[in-house]
Amino acid sequence: MNHDERNREEDDDIAWLAILAGREPPGADPRTQREARALRRMLLERAPSAGSAPGPSWEAFKQRLDREGWPEAERPRRWVRMPQALAAGIALMVVSVTALYSVWSFRVLPDLSADFDDYPLARGDVAVPERFVAHPRRAVEGLKRQLKALNLPYRVQEVARGLQVEFYVGPEPAPSVASFLDEQNWSVGDDYWVRVLYREQ
Amino acid sequence: MNPLPLTNADEERFLIQRLARSGSQREHAAAQLFARYAPLFHRHFQRHGLRPAEAEELVQEVFILILRGASNYQAGAAPPSAWLWMIARNALISRHRRKEPVVDDEQAYTLALERLVADPEPTDDELADCVRRQFARFAAEHGERAEVLEHIAWHGWKPQDVATLLGRSPGATREYLSQCRKALRPYLEACREWLEET
Numbered sequence: 001m002n003h004d005e006r007n008r009e010e011d012d013d014i015a016w017l018a019i020l021a022g023r024e025p026p027g028a029d030p031r032t033q034r035e036a037r038a039l040r041r042m043l044l045e046r047a048p049s050a051g052s053a054p055g056p057s058w059e060a061f062k063q064r065l066d067r068e069g070w071p072e073a074e075r076p077r078r079w080v081r082m083p084q085a086l087a088a089g090i091a092l093m094v095v096s097v098t099a100l101y102s103v104w105s106f107r108v109l110p111d112l113s114a115d116f117d118d119y120p121l122a123r124g125d126v127a128v129p130e131r132f133v134a135h136p137r138r139a140v141e142g143l144k145r146q147l148k149a150l151n152l153p154y155r156v157q158e159v160a161r162g163l164q165v166e167f168y169v170g171p172e173p174a175p176s177v178a179s180f181l182d183e184q185n186w187s188v189g190d191d192y193w194v195r196v197l198y199r200e201q
Numbered sequence: 202m203n204p205l206p207l208t209n210a211d212e213e214r215f216l217i218q219r220l221a222r223s224g225s226q227r228e229h230a231a232a233q234l235f236a237r238y239a240p241l242f243h244r245h246f247q248r249h250g251l252r253p254a255e256a257e258e259l260v261q262e263v264f265i266l267i268l269r270g271a272s273n274y275q276a277g278a279a280p281p282s283a284w285l286w287m288i289a290r291n292a293l294i295s296r297h298r299r300k301e302p303v304v305d306d307e308q309a310y311t312l313a314l315e316r317l318v319a320d321p322e323p324t325d326d327e328l329a330d331c332v333r334r335q336f337a338r339f340a341a342e343h344g345e346r347a348e349v350l351e352h353i354a355w356h357g358w359k360p361q362d363v364a365t366l367l368g369r370s371p372g373a374t375r376e377y378l379s380q381c382r383k384a385l386r387p388y389l390e391a392c393r394e395w396l397e398e399t
Binding site: 047057 | 220221222223227228232235236239240241243244256257260261264265268269270271272273328329332333336350351353354355357358359360372375378379382389392396397
């Protein structure tokens with residue numbers, strides 16, 4: 001299966017799931033629409049309703065709780081209740097150590113956005129489109145600002161030929177992301193990542 | 202058509218936040234969520250081979266877990282329904298690990314679905330009949346996958362919500378859902394004639 005076919009199949013799956021969930025994705029294949037709608041209609045007819053059968057008794061449960069004592073709510077996990085200042089301090093320390101290590105080891109570490117948590121799959125047959133600019137670093141900084149504004153996780157990495165930027169747009173990009181991609185004329189990979197290589201002119 | 206279970210996500214988020222408090226607000230919120238979800242969990246557990254009394258006991262255990270864990274629910278991370286069903290699913294898995302089910306998991310599901318197929322509502326809709334019959338066959342072979350598809354239709358879940366239920370990464374969940382559809386496809390081939398006509 002080539003890339004186009006795989007992309008089409010993934011898009012079709014996304015549309016099928018969206019219709020099954022009751023949404024109306026634009027441009028879905030008519031056969032996909034018919035199948036997903038028929039399935040949804042059947043499943044909804046069989047959806048249980050809370051009042052359709054006598055269920056467990058709240059009174060019995062409440063009596064048990066009153067007898068045994070209501071369970072204590074767990075204290076929020078440490079990271080949830082960590083004071084913001086402390087969290088910021090730890091983050092600053094991590095960033096500082098990372099930066100120092102980078103300088104010390106003369107290596108350029110990948111520059112990751114804060115919410116970057118999923119590395120793209122390395123695929124040998126993915127051709128990374130190249131963009132030739134006068135100042136790649138400056139151009140990448142500008143792009144990073146745009147990606148942050150769009151809440152897109154990204155990774156910037158120095159490679160032999162320039163700076164490679166990768167960011168994840170997900171299966172259903174927000175309209176603002178879709179128009180950004182259109183403006184830039186960038187296409188999305190079949191793993192929902194966009195990759196661009198900035199090179200010096 | 203049976204009414205859809207009301208899953209007002211905002212209201213349920215509010216109720217879960219109330220569970221983390223104390224006093225009458227907590228009790229009122231617990232009663233509201235219990236009224237909404239306990240019958241659904243009870244039915245689900247019976248479908249997985251538990252006797253009614255065992256299912257009711259497990260429902261109570263699930264709600265104790267919900268009461269304990271409410272303070273850790275992150276409102277922005279997943280819809281309440283996905284979080285609540287995740288707790289119920291994990292409790293059922295733990296229970297089956299502790300004790301052999303009375304009836305095998307798949308067998309119980311098959312039995313439940315056979316009842317549905319044996320006593321279909323009268324209908325003139327051949328497509329609906331076909332889809333119902335073929336989905337029952339699919340569910341008999343692929344119980345968990347069928348349940349995931351039911352959750353998507355009933356609650357309007359997105360793939361990331363299914364990821365919460367299954368405890369999988371978004372990427373693994375996308376692949377899982379793709380495999381669900383692939384597994385269902387041969388069953389729906391029998392309905393192709395009516396699907397083409399519609």
